[in-house]
Amino acid sequence: MIKYIKHSLLPNSIKVISSIKRNRNRAREMNEKGSTHRRMVGEGLISAVSAGLFFVLVGIIAIINQNLWSKIPEFFNSFTIARVANTSINLPVPSSPAAYTAVYQAAFQFALGIGALQILILAMRLTIGSRIRRTSETVGSLVFWFGTAYALSILAGMKSTLTLNQQRDMWFQFWAVIIILIGLSIIARAAVLLVAGELSARRSRKMR
Numbered sequence: 001m002i003k004y005i006k007h008s009l010l011p012n013s014i015k016v017i018s019s020i021k022r023n024r025n026r027a028r029e030m031n032e033k034g035s036t037h038r039r040m041v042g043e044g045l046i047s048a049v050s051a052g053l054f055f056v057l058v059g060i061i062a063i064i065n066q067n068l069w070s071k072i073p074e075f076f077n078s079f080t081i082a083r084v085a086n087t088s089i090n091l092p093v094p095s096s097p098a099a100y101t102a103v104y105q106a107a108f109q110f111a112l113g114i115g116a117l118q119i120l121i122l123a124m125r126l127t128i129g130s131r132i133r134r135t136s137e138t139v140g141s142l143v144f145w146f147g148t149a150y151a152l153s154i155l156a157g158m159k160s161t162l163t164l165n166q167q168r169d170m171w172f173q174f175w176a177v178i179i180i181l182i183g184l185s186i187i188a189r190a191a192v193l194l195v196a197g198e199l200s201a202r203r204s205r206k207m208r
Helices: 003-066 068-077 095-126 132-156 164-207
Strands: 079-083 090-094
Touching: 003 068, 003 095, 003 132, 068 095, 090 095, 090 164, 095 132, 095 164
Parallel strands: none
Antiparallel strands: 079 090
8 A cells, every 4th residue: 555655645745736836837838928029018108208298398398388498598698607695615606596487387397297197107117017127217307307397487487676696696596406306306206116125025924
């Protein structure tokens, strides 16, 4: 009886278990390939939608701000060098920053539109299961563009009654805020990666 179990039942059982493991591995590989293909198609769709909506946004801004094109060359030609208040640093600044609120308003509309686009992209990434690195980049971009839109809205509200020094101070403060937003964007990306890594670790511990 013992010899029968050793020479007949035991090898057959091992073969069955090995066959089950092979089938599971094949199924897992097929699922991974299918998931990768769906993700690649989804990423291509996101790129196409992003490019299309970008041009739509630019077109809408051009229609809303019809006098913008004459203002832009004037804006860049007006730059001069001025000292940042309470420092010895000299940086470029428009000769009269309050004279170009139309340019700041258009930039605000663009930043707000890009921020809204990032929300759509984030929803699409969560739907298709994009890699966490790309999702974190989208979250960081969302923080940056909405923050930039807010800063530009303040710049667009600059009053011409302010003194020239006050106008320049607002201009330099705007760029200081942009630097802060870059840092916050990086922190937001890191936070998403950290949370995703922690959730993945918890799932791994539960499966053991």
